[in-house]
Amino acid sequence: MSATPAQDSAPLLRVEGLKKHFPGRNGGVVRAVEDVTFSVRRGTITGLVGESGSGKTTAGRCLLRLVEPTGGKAVFDGVDLFGLSPHEMKAYRRRLQIIFQDPYSSLNPRMRVSGILGEALDAHGLARGKQRPARIAELLTMVGLSPEHARRFPHEFSGGQRQRIGIARALAVEPDFIVADEPVSALDVSVQAQILNLMQDLQQSLGLTILFVAHDLTVVEYLCDDVVVMYLGRIMESGPSRSVYARPRHPYTKALLSTAPVPDPDFKRERLILNGDIPSPLDPPSGCVFRTRCPYAGDACAEIVPPLDPIGPSHASACIRQTELVAAGIL
Template sequence: MSITVEEKKVLLSVNQLKQYFPIKGGIFGRTVNHVKAVDDISFDIYQGETLSIVGESGCGKSTTGRAILRLDEPTSGTIQFQEKDLLSLSKKEMRKVRKDLQVIFQDPFASLNPRQTVEQILNEALAIQNVVPKENRKHRIEELLGHVGLRPESMERYPHEFSGGQRQRIGIARALAVEPKLIICDEAVSALDVSIQAQVLNLLKSLQRQFNLTFLFISHDLGVVRHISDRVMVMYLGKVVEIADKKSIFEQPQHPYTRALLSAIPVPNPVQKRERIILTGDVPSPIDPPSGCRFHTRCPFAIDICKSQAPELKISAQNHQVACHIVS
């Protein structure tokens, strides 16, 4: 679903978010250092859109999603959701807000209680948030299963009796149960076969149109991202390096790291060739990241300023933000 400039309304705004994890050491278990998983990032999510976060493993994609949900308590920053600062809310207040913030996890089997039937799993969500009267919950569960393409009799079965794709549909139904406004999809299709991935992605797009949902879609698969996204945010070693609409990212990438990622996408046509950009060296440690631009140790275009001064995320073209000294 395409979002025009006139329709844009900020649903969630993240500002200077940091997520540091302490490293303990010594006899007394003191904090000796930190893993800087997410380090001072800012971005907005607009109502009704799909914003995808992409990057290599360890870049901070999933940690960003968990921080927004407060599954991990952020170190600092602000997260504004519908004019509420989520980080200032008590646990009781946050529980009420969770009705509007849901998540679909990567592994559908691990995220479902194996001792509960589908009816019990979905009823638990309805009961906690009390969105449907008790006498109407069974009918609501049948509706939810219908929305995700499962038959009503599925509610009497346990998670192990379903395929991986069907289990992920149950996870989607659970997220839908409390009528959320924002759903964070954390590698929601990466554990599925390619043919099943396409079915689940089409289901998500259909549900988005039907219920006016907003998605934060976390993935390492650029093919999947291209199919489902409105905008794309590229992360590297805890930093945002580029944000733009899908067309701009895939057709006119500006950051060297984004261009390297896109060059690695397989080309289905054996005749067609794509110039690969091979990055040298390893990804630095998030415990002791490089000074200046964190990508400069692997960037083929790095200049002196890249080694000493961290670039700011600036608008380089219409609705296109990039953090790079060599991009004007």
């Protein structure tokens, strides 16, 4: 986990009521993200986690305006990004960057590494003339590659090396905030650890603020200061990683954690098996969207959309049966 910042550090990004709807079949609406609210503290790594189809990647791309949101706010350093015109947004592109999931398709195969990194510099008028090759060499060294790699094409690198190039491209413009969209999910396990360690070192040395999108809670526990758990477009639980992992207060978080591997053969974790698949966002369940797979759902869960209620300092859960389940020793 990255160096623990002060718990009262101000958020660099505050997301309020984020919504993203897509047109569906026969005039329906796909509610990919619905009323999502959370904060990312300055100089920290926040994990945005959930199963495939939970809306986490869509939410991350909305924040950068790569996908236009349907509603809500994204207040970045005091400015609502969603209220900016395309021209005004361009001024913020340097401060907001993304690391893509697939290191194979995210790099232009026709460009040398020098061109890939130089393109980012050119877009913002940085490191011109003689400064350009020096800056490219610096970036490659920063991510554990050789300056000589600048002359090569993407196909000459392994997946882990390509992702290092993707990280260097994001860092080229000296951003304040990075969305890392499942940056290790396409890599071998041994390579994943190297990339995670690299990201942790860079975050600490450069003071970056990162939203780390993932489905693997083990990775998030290792890397992130805070965690936001999403399911079918809504937040189920959020809070400091240590608090959420030590005692999850939502059945969905508990289910995800129960399947996560633990590097201790003597540790026995109670398994909470979820039945069925995640429902379609085209026709989400009424009330609590998790109720159709929740082993503790009651009649009221079909009627009430649970608010994200505070549990303690910075920890919140969206479950109307939370108090009852805690009292019964289930959560």
